[in-house]
Amino acid sequence: MALLEFEEEYRKPGATLLRDVFGGDPFDFWVGNFYVGFWGVVAAGAIALGVAILFVAVGQYGDWDLLRANIPPPTREFGLGPAPFIHGGAWQLVVFFASISFIAWAMREVDICRKLQMGYHVPAMFSLAISAWLTLQIIRPLFMGCWCEGFDLGFTGHLTWVSNTGFRFMNFYLNPFHAYAVLGFFLAAMLLAMHGSAILGTQQTDPDPRVEMRREDGFWRDYAGYSIGEYGIHRLGFYLAVFTLIMSDLCILTSGTLVGDWVDFWHPF
C-alpha cells in the first residue's frame, strides 16, 4: 500500500517493548499499512486460531446464517471445568483465543505508541474496553462459579442473552451502575455531536487560527455560558468514556454476586 508522504521518516525500527527488554525484535516490520511486531504475530495467531475454531463450531451446530449462528457457553453442570467441544468447549476455546488476541492488540498499540513517542492513552482506553469483555466472559463467571454465566457468541444469540439476563435480575434499569453507564453513553453521544459540529461548523477560510478559536469559544459562551476549550473537550470525552466503561463493568459484576434482585435493592426506600 502507498505510504503517506510524510510516513517514510517515521517508519523506523526500534523503541518497541521487546527491543527495550530483550535487546532485539525480529518482528519489527510492517506488512502493508499494518505494523506487525511481536504482539502483532501473537494477535494474528490468536485471531487465526479463534476464527478457525469458530468456523468448525458453527459447522457442528449447523446454522450458518450470519445473524442466527450461535455458540453457547457450557451448561451449569460443567462448572468451571473444561467442557466437551459441542457442549461448550468450543465457546471456551473461542473466548480464550479472543481474549489473547484483544490483549495482544492492546500491547501492539503500546508498541506503536512507543515508536511514535505518543502517550499511552489509546491502549489504556482500549484496555478498558477489553475489560468489559473480560468481565463478562471470564471474571464474572469465575466469581459465579461456572462458565455458563458467559454470553453466547452469536449476533442475535447474545442479544437474547442480554434480554434474559436483564429479566433474571427483575429490572436491570434499576441497577444504579447501569443507570450511570446509560447516562454516560447518552452524554457521550450528545457531546460527540457537539464537538463534531464545533469543528465541522467552523471550517472557514480565515487563515488566522485565533479567529477560529474565538469563534468556537465565543459561540459556546453565548449559547451555553461556558466553553470548555479545545483541550478540555478531549479530556472530557476521554474521561467520560472511562467513566462509562467502569460503570458498565461494575453493573454486570455486581449482578448475581452481590445483588440478586435490583428491584429489591431499593426496597428500604
Add this chain to the structure above:
Amino acid sequence: MATFLGRPVVHEPVEEFEPLEPGQPDPLGIRLGEPTRLDFLREFKVDTQIGTIWLGVWGVLSIMLFVAAGGVFFLAAFEQVNGSLLDFFRYLANVQLTPPDGLGPAPSLREGGYWQITLGLLVGATLFWAARCWEHLVRHKWRPFLLFAYLSAVFLSACIFVIHPLVLGSWAEAPALGLNGDLDWAQAFSVLWGNLYYDPWHQLAIFFLFGSTMLWGMHGATILATSSEGSHHEDAEIKNMHSGSLKSMLFWRWAMGFNATPKTIHDWLWWFAVGTVVASGIGILSTGTVTNDWYVWGVDHGTVAQYGPITREAINQRPAPIPPEVLARPVSPPAQ
C-alpha cells in the same frame, strides 16, 4: 438595549454581530453579567472562564417554558405524595405524570392532564431552543451541523412522545414523565412489542451509541496522547498539519490499516452521534406499523433462532394477525 438583568459587557475584542434581521434588533440580545474565573479548573486543564451567556428572546422564551413545565411537574408530583416534602424526596424516582388513554384531551388533570400540559410546554421549550441554536449559528457564522444534530435528537423525542402515539392512536403509548416512569416505559414498550433487541433499527442505533463512546475513547485518547505536539488545536491542524496530527494518523494507520484526518475524524464523530438518534427514531416509528412483534419479525426474516412454539391463541388475539407460515414452523432445535 434593555438593561433589566445586566449591562452589556465587552470583555475581549470581538466582531460586532449583526442582528437576526436587518433593522430588527433582538430586545433581549445582551450578554449577561461579567465573566467569572474559576482558577481551580486550571488543574483539570479546562477553560477557567464561566459566562457570559447571551440572553436572546428565544432563549428567554425557552427557559420560561421549561421552568413552567418543571413547575407543573412539581405541582403534580407534590399532589402524588400528598404534599409531604419528606416523601417527595423519598419517592423522587417514583413520582410520575402518566399520559391519558386515547388521543383526545385528558379527562382530568390527574388522569393525563398534567402530562399533556407539561409535554406541551416542553415541546415549546424545545422548539424555542432550536431557534436559539439557529440564531447563534448565524451570528457566529457557523455551518449548521449543530442545528441538524439537535433537530435529529428532537426527531427522536418527537417519535417517542408524539408521532408513534399518534400513529397508533393513543397517548398511552408514550412514556410517563418521571424517572421510574420512563424506565417502566422502556421495559413495557419492549415487552409489548416483542422485544426491541430484535428490531434492526434498534440494533443499528445501539451500534451507533456504543460506537459513539468508542469513538470518544479513540479520538479523545489520540488527542491527549499527542497534545504535547499541539494536536488539540484542531482548526489549525486541519489547515496545516504538524507532527501531532501526523503521528495520530500514523498510529491508526499502523494499528488498523487506515486512518482519518484531523478533519474527517469529526465527520465520523458527527455521523455516529446523529446516526444514533435517527436510527432510534426510525426504530420507534416502525414499531407497531411494520410489525407488532419484533421477535416474530426476526423469526420470519431469519435473523432470530426460534426458541419455542409460537402459540396460536396468543397470536390470534393480537390486533394484526401473524401469517400462518410462522405457525407451521417446526419446533426449536433440540437441546445440545
Add this chain to the structure above:
Amino acid sequence: MQRILGVLIIGGTLLLGQAVNSGVVHLGVANADSGTSASPYGPVDQNAPLDYSTQPASVPKNYQPGQLYNIEVLKGYTYPRVLQEMEAYTVALGVGCEYCHNEKNFAYDTKTKIVSRKMISMVANLDSSWITPVHKQFTNYAVTGQVGCVTCHRGQPSIPVEWNVVPVQYLDWPAKTTKQAGFVLNSMYSVSKSLGVNCLFCHNTADFVTLQYYPSNRIAHRMWQMVDAINHQYLPPDVKAVTCYTCHRGAKWPSKLVKAGLDETPVEPVPAHPEVHANPGAHLDPGST
C-alpha cells in the same frame, strides 16, 4: 453572573417557604399502608347480648354441650369428628374457641362463624376445582387435601397483604397500549416475589407475548384465575384481598399444609421448564430470589 445565581437561590427559597407556609408542601411522612388486613370478623364479643330474633330456627335457646345444633357445612359428621375439625381450625388460625363462638351458646351464629362457613366450603372447592386438576394436567397424577385453612392462615387469624392484588383482567393479553403493558409488568413483580422466582421461571424473554409454552406459565394462568375466584366468590367484600403471596409466601410451591397442623413437608414440585441451551442466558437460580 453571581447576582443572577443569588437572585435565583433566594427566590427559590422564598417560593419554597411560601409553599410550606401555605400547607401545599409539608414536612412529614404520609400515612403508610398498614401491612395486615385487620379482620373485621373476630374475636367475638363475649359480653354482647344474644339476640335470637336474627338467628335461624335451628339455634336452640337452651344450648346443651355434647350435642350438634345448626350444622350446615359439616353435615354428616359425628360429634367427635366435629370437635376434631374445630381443633384443627384453632391450630390453623392460632385462636381459641371463643374467637368464633359465643361460649354461652356455641350454636349461636356470630359474624365470624358465618364467614368461617364460607371459608370451609372454599377450602374444599379449591382442592377439587383448581389444585387437583392442575396437578393432574402437569404431573399426570391427582392429589387431594393440598389446601387447608392453614395454607393461607399459617397460624394467624388475619392474613398479611404483602403484595398488590393482580387483576385477572391482565390475563387478557395482549395489552392494548404500552401504559397497560407497564401495569402488567409491575404486577408481574408481585407474582415473582410471591413465588420466589425470577421472570425466567415462566417466561422466555425473547418474546413474552408469543412464547408461552412453559408449564409454569400455563399453571400460573390457572392459579391467577383461582385467586380471582377466591377474591370475588368467597371473600366478603370488606376483607382485603388474597394474593399469590397468601399461600406461596415466597416459595415456588406451598408446603403440604394439611389440617393436621403446620407440617412443612414440600409437595412434589411442578416442572417449570428445562434450562435448554436454545435459550441463552436463561438461569433460574442465582439472581432468582
